[in-house]
Every structure is written in structure tokens, then in C-alpha cells.
Amino acid sequence: MIPALVSGLINEKVLEGVTSLVDVGGNLGVAAKAIAKAFPQVKCSVMDLFHIIETVPKDSMLEFVPGDMFSSVPYADAVLLKSTLHNYEDDKCLTILKNCKEAIPSIGGKVILVEIVIDTENLPEFTFARLGMDMEMICMGGKERTKQEWEHLLYKAGFHHFNIISILAIESIIVAYP
Numbered sequence: 130m131i132p133a134l135v136s137g138l139i140n141e142k143v144l145e146g147v148t149s150l151v152d153v154g155g156n157l158g159v160a161a162k163a164i165a166k167a168f169p170q171v172k173c174s175v176m177d178l179f180h181i182i183e184t185v186p187k188d189s190m191l192e193f194v195p196g197d198m199f200s201s202v203p204y205a206d207a208v209l210l211k212s213t214l215h216n217y218e219d220d221k222c223l224t225i226l227k228n229c230k231e232a233i234p235s236i237g238g239k240v241i242l243v244e245i246v247i248d249t250e251n252l253p254e255f256t257f258a259r260l261g262m263d264m265e266m267i268c269m270g271g272k273e274r275t276k277q278e279w280e281h282l283l284y285k286a287g288f289h290h291f292n293i294i295s296i297l298a299i300e301s302i303i304v305a306y307p
């Protein structure tokens with residue numbers, strides 16, 4: 130899905146004006162590296178838990194920062210959260226989203242989610258797979274969300290508007306603005 134994510138970011142000019150991006154919960158930096166290659170003008174970093182970051186080999190294109198997204202998020206023009214919020218119930222997502230909002234400029238900043246939107250009209254053949262993922266995430270203490278549920282969560286976290294970008298994947302890109 131990473132090529133689909135990068136194509137979506139390019140086609141919809143999501144990173145226009147963005148000079149720095151941090152992938153929160155970015156694990157080994159696979160998505161961040163693909164973005165750094167496609168957008169060489171964007172300084173990309175990855176934040177994850179210390180025990181993950183300490184295992185990652187050094188990479189000249191990326192900075193790796195240990196941290197806890199429930200406490201704070203490093204400053205950047207854009208924060209990426211890919212397949213992370215679906216791990217959590219709303220109260221924990223709100224804490225993470227508020228920390229992400231704190232980390233970006235109030236003008237020009239954005240939070241980019243890559244998550245399933247259960248009721249998207251994009252690629253309807255994936256509807257059962259999306260519902261299957263929802264069942265799986267519920268068993269693990271999280272959930273997948275509908276458009277209305279994303280709207281509720283993002284507005285409650287203090288974002289003023291958002292748009293959903295369809296990509297060639299089970300997930301969508303959701304761009305939230307302060």
C-alpha cells in the first residue's frame with residue numbers, strides 16, 4: 130500500500146509547502162523512507178518507542194527519534210499516523226491526536242492519517258475486508274471507523290476540517306487541519 134500512499138500524496142499535492150514530516154509510530158521507517166525518496170525537499174523523521182528505535186540501522190535519509198506519542202510528538206509541518214489509531218479506542222486516540230495537533234503549526238500544519246474508512250465508496254470490493262479488519266481490531270482493543278466516527282474524533286481533538294483522499298488500497302488518506 131505504500132506506493133498507493135505516495136501516489137495519493139503526490140496526486141493530491143498533500144505535501145505542498147511542507148518542509149518537515151514526522152511519522153509517529155513509524156516503526157522501522159518503511160513509509161517515511163518512501164516519502165523521503167519521493168519528496169526530497171521534505172525532512173522526514175520517525176518517532177517510535179525506544180526499544181523499536183534502538184534496533185533500527187542508521188539511515189542517511191531519516192532521523193529516528195525515540196518517544197511516547199501519549200506524552201508528546203516532535204514538532205513538524207506534517208505528522209503522519211499510519212495504521213496506528215485503529216489500535217485504540219477513542220479516548221486514547223484523542224490524546225494522540227491532541228499531541229499531534231500541538232506539534233504542527235496552526236497555519237499550514239496538517240496531520241495525515243492512513244486508516245480504513247469503513248463506509249468509503251472507494252474500492253467497494255474491499256468492504257468485507259474492511260469489516261473483517263474491524264472485527265480483528267475490536268478483539269485487540271481498537272476499531273476501524275466510519276466517516277462519521279472519524280469526523281467526530283477529529284473535531285473533538287480540535288481539528289477544524291479534514292478531507293478524505295481515496296487511494297488504491299483498503300485504507301484512505303485522511304488529512305486533518307487545525
Ligand SMILES: C[S@@+](CC[C@H](N)C(=O)[O-])C[C@H]1O[C@@H](n2cnc3c(N)ncnc32)[C@H](O)[C@@H]1O
Pocket residue numbers: 153154155156157160176177178181196197198199210211212213216
Ligand atoms: C500498528 S504499528 C504501525 C506501524 C507503522 N506506522 C505501519 O503502518 O506499519 C504501531 C506502531 O506504533 C508504535 N507505538 C506503540 N506505542 C507507541 C507510543 N506510545 N509512542 C510511539 N510509538 C508507539 C509501535 O511500536 C508500532 O511501531
